[in-house]
Amino acid sequence: MPPEIAATARPSPILPRSLGLALALFLANPGARDALAAPPTAQQQIESRLMCYCGCSDLTVRVCTCGTADAIRGEIATRLSGGETPDQVVAAFVAQYGEQIRSAPTKTGFDLVAWITPFAVLILAGSALAMTVRRWGTARPAPTTAPASPNAAAATPEERRALERVRREMREQG
Amino acid sequence: MAEFGTLCLYLALAASGWAVISSYNGWRAGLGELVLSAERAVYATWALVFLAVISLEYCLFTDQFGLEYVASYSNRALPGIYKFTALWGGQAGSLLFWELILVSYASLIVLTNRRRNRALLPLVVTTLSFVSTFFLALVNFMARPFVRLDFIREDGIGLNPQLQNPFMAIHPPCLYLGYVGLTLPFAFAIAALATGRLDDIWFRTTRRWTILSWFFLGTGILLGGWWAYVELGWGGYWAWDPVENASLIPWLACTAFLHSVMIEERKKMLRVWNLSLVIMSFLLAILGTFITRSGVISSVHSFTKSDIGPVFAGFLGFCTLVSVGLLLYRVPDLKSEHRLDSFVSRESTFLFNNLLLVGAAFAVLWGTLFPILSEAVRGVKITVGPPFFNEIIVPIALALVTLAGICPVIAWRRASPRKLLEKIQVPFWALLGGVAALLVAGVRDVYAIVSFGLAVFVISTTLMEFVWGARSRQRVTGQRFGRALLSLVDRNKRRYGGFVVHLGFILIVIGVTGSSVFRQEATASLKRGESLAVGRYRMVLEDMEARDSPNAEFMGARLAIFAGERRVGTLVPGQNFYKAGQNPSTEVAIHYTLRDDLYTIMTGFDPQQGRATVKAYLNPLINWIWIGGGVLILGAWFAMLPDIRDRRRDAEARLLEVESRAA
Numbered sequence: 132m133p134p135e136i137a138a139t140a141r142p143s144p145i146l147p148r149s150l151g152l153a154l155a156l157f158l159a160n161p162g163a164r165d166a167l168a169a170p171p172t173a174q175q176q177i178e179s180r181l182m183c184y185c186g187c188s189d190l191t192v193r194v195c196t197c198g199t200a201d202a203i204r205g206e207i208a209t210r211l212s213g214g215e216t217p218d219q220v221v222a223a224f225v226a227q228y229g230e231q232i233r234s235a236p237t238k239t240g241f242d243l244v245a246w247i248t249p250f251a252v253l254i255l256a257g258s259a260l261a262m263t264v265r266r267w268g269t270a271r272p273a274p275t276t277a278p279a280s281p282n283a284a285a286a287t288p289e290e291r292r293a294l295e296r297v298r299r300e301m302r303e304q305g
Numbered sequence: 306m307a308e309f310g311t312l313c314l315y316l317a318l319a320a321s322g323w324a325v326i327s328s329y330n331g332w333r334a335g336l337g338e339l340v341l342s343a344e345r346a347v348y349a350t351w352a353l354v355f356l357a358v359i360s361l362e363y364c365l366f367t368d369q370f371g372l373e374y375v376a377s378y379s380n381r382a383l384p385g386i387y388k389f390t391a392l393w394g395g396q397a398g399s400l401l402f403w404e405l406i407l408v409s410y411a412s413l414i415v416l417t418n419r420r421r422n423r424a425l426l427p428l429v430v431t432t433l434s435f436v437s438t439f440f441l442a443l444v445n446f447m448a449r450p451f452v453r454l455d456f457i458r459e460d461g462i463g464l465n466p467q468l469q470n471p472f473m474a475i476h477p478p479c480l481y482l483g484y485v486g487l488t489l490p491f492a493f494a495i496a497a498l499a500t501g502r503l504d505d506i507w508f509r510t511t512r513r514w515t516i517l518s519w520f521f522l523g524t525g526i527l528l529g530g531w532w533a534y535v536e537l538g539w540g541g542y543w544a545w546d547p548v549e550n551a552s553l554i555p556w557l558a559c560t561a562f563l564h565s566v567m568i569e570e571r572k573k574m575l576r577v578w579n580l581s582l583v584i585m586s587f588l589l590a591i592l593g594t595f596i597t598r599s600g601v602i603s604s605v606h607s608f609t610k611s612d613i614g615p616v617f618a619g620f621l622g623f624c625t626l627v628s629v630g631l632l633l634y635r636v637p638d639l640k641s642e643h644r645l646d647s648f649v650s651r652e653s654t655f656l657f658n659n660l661l662l663v664g665a666a667f668a669v670l671w672g673t674l675f676p677i678l679s680e681a682v683r684g685v686k687i688t689v690g691p692p693f694f695n696e697i698i699v700p701i702a703l704a705l706v707t708l709a710g711i712c713p714v715i716a717w718r719r720a721s722p723r724k725l726l727e728k729i730q731v732p733f734w735a736l737l738g739g740v741a742a743l744l745v746a747g748v749r750d751v752y753a754i755v756s757f758g759l760a761v762f763v764i765s766t767t768l769m770e771f772v773w774g775a776r777s778r779q780r781v782t783g784q785r786f787g788r789a790l791l792s793l794v795d796r797n798k799r800r801y802g803g804f805v806v807h808l809g810f811i812l813i814v815i816g817v818t819g820s821s822v823f824r825q826e827a828t829a830s831l832k833r834g835e836s837l838a839v840g841r842y843r844m845v846l847e848d849m850e851a852r853d854s855p856n857a858e859f860m861g862a863r864l865a866i867f868a869g870e871r872r873v874g875t876l877v878p879g880q881n882f883y884k885a886g887q888n889p890s891t892e893v894a895i896h897y898t899l900r901d902d903l904y905t906i907m908t909g910f911d912p913q914q915g916r917a918t919v920k921a922y923l924n925p926l927i928n929w930i931w932i933g934g935g936v937l938i939l940g941a942w943f944a945m946l947p948d949i950r951d952r953r954r955d956a957e958a959r960l961l962e963v964e965s966r967a968a
Contacts (some may be wrong), residue, residue, distance in 0.1 A: 179691075182690055189544055189546045189547075189690070190544055191690060196539055196891060196908055196920065229686075230685050230686065230687045230688075231686055231687060232688070233687065233688060234688060234690035234691060234692050235691075235692040235696075236675070236679070236693065241679065241683055242679070242687065245672065245679075245689065245693065246693070246697075248671055249664070249667065249671055249672075250697075252664065252667060253660070253661075256664065257657070257660055260656055260657065264645055264648055264653045265648055
């Protein structure tokens, strides 16, 4: 790195100070309500857990704008004001309309497979990749001569010589 | 005209079939005349399909409601532009349009490869014509656009009102150009595998086509999101619908290929992997089409259920079998010529980038297909909707953002940890400064803090790359900084175009984070003079508004918009009642700013009482998604332009071919 860039790379003392201040603010009141994002209410959380069954869109009740979604939202509000918990409200809808009304699989039984598989595949593939890359990094480099099979050799010796000549000329041309 | 169209399609099927047979046999027997005949058959197929499309458009524009397709997707009052776009409004027409794009691409390939890639071209033509023959068989026998009704209707049913939107005039063509474009690298990959010419000519030839397909698919996805935002009325742009997912999955695989192909170019590594990605991208595009058209998974985007599902499944199975078989057969010939030098190198970050991109593609595919698996295992159909995808994809996306920041500053081959730390010093402090600013501003959402912090980091590393590169060039050439920067970018279009794409991606991440974490909403039933507040805006209902057009009647609520005490505009959200008899369609009204959008819809109204029910969303930073998309498109376009290195490589390839022919 050139010296002038290294010089600009030196951190400004303001940064650690502002960071320290921010961390102090955060630590002083870590549970503070986000100033910009209001947390979802119980009603909104339930709306997100249910799909609208109107048939005009594949949207959750939280965002669907049709009359059916309005009716579901009304029923959720009635049930909540009647003292039901969010889980009881969702269970009541599932009992009435079937599993398809849930917007996502549950995290129990066979449905758990849906949640685990993507991460399991990523972790397994990532581990295998990390091991391979590490092994490659420590192993001797593979030979750079012609590939093992004649099929892979698209370039004949004449072609290779021609290529070498072109590359040499191009290097000379800059 | 309908009979003429039908005749053209039969003849096109024959020509395309002939192209398959003659190019394959010409290649096997080494008969140049047969190969030439196949190439001419490709042009003939294009001309015949084009005439068929013209015939269908003629029928649409002349209101020939004796045709089932015209009666189903058009009506007399439909504006001309939507009569034109009705071509892809239904199953049969859209398959015909797909075929037109495919044969246009095939003709371009034949035209641009008249004097090069002659060893690969016969099998490229065979593959492209085989896919073309399949689609022509569909439009000739299964989803026919020129079927006549037993009676003549007075008027047509008309195009779905939601498709009567300017975005719908360009979103499907873009998606199709992307989907179909993936056939080109696939055809070159199949030809390379079948002929055994596995040097880097196949991917150099197809790299630009691959970027083009990726570009169109990405643009199509973006326009689809924009259309959903301005048309559907729920204030969002992406609902993880199976059909949306079907376009995202091949795009992710294609993105992985565009990164990993750089390693093949530099190190002659990952050859099996790159061929697999090209094959995978094509098969996933066909799978996406299968999902859209078979009715196997329910979706609002799905075309009318038809019996083409099993045929598509068969075609997909055949293509998988042939391509995977060929790949396995050639694996011994595809050994890497080099290996990675170090765990800490740009190559290894590319590998992990590929892992995340393919992992994301798998996760989306898995979630999309899981309802089928659940039904098969438990006998219960379930829904895998937005909460699932958000929870799975957000961590993967954040990891990808991190890599986008680290990758450019890590050296090829072997990075020295000291240099790496030096290079990320400024971006790291920028990240900490950004996080501090967010905390001071009162942001406590962890995802928002991580996402915005990483965005600052990536923007810093990317901009620093431009600065470092220009300064190096300044030292070598003695040019002024601005000139050095321009010349640097001009000489390395792919590299710096790629960085611009990264910047576009980060702007999209900022827009997605802002609009999902900080979104606010409010609903109220308003009488004249009453107001509703959301975020920094206040809306006052001034009056109800009614308008009449030849196609629809509109009823809306005129809202005066105030930011604080200042009036900043007027919005008229409403509903359109189409005369062709469909349900009313929501007409959204949006007040756009770079800081946030005020998004309003009218969900109900009572004209007698002058009362309207208005729903309003405040979507912070959402326009950065579209701006980021524009930056991404510009970057991709720039990366596609040829630069000095490409010209040298092309010269090399041409010379190699001439030399080998002479030898």
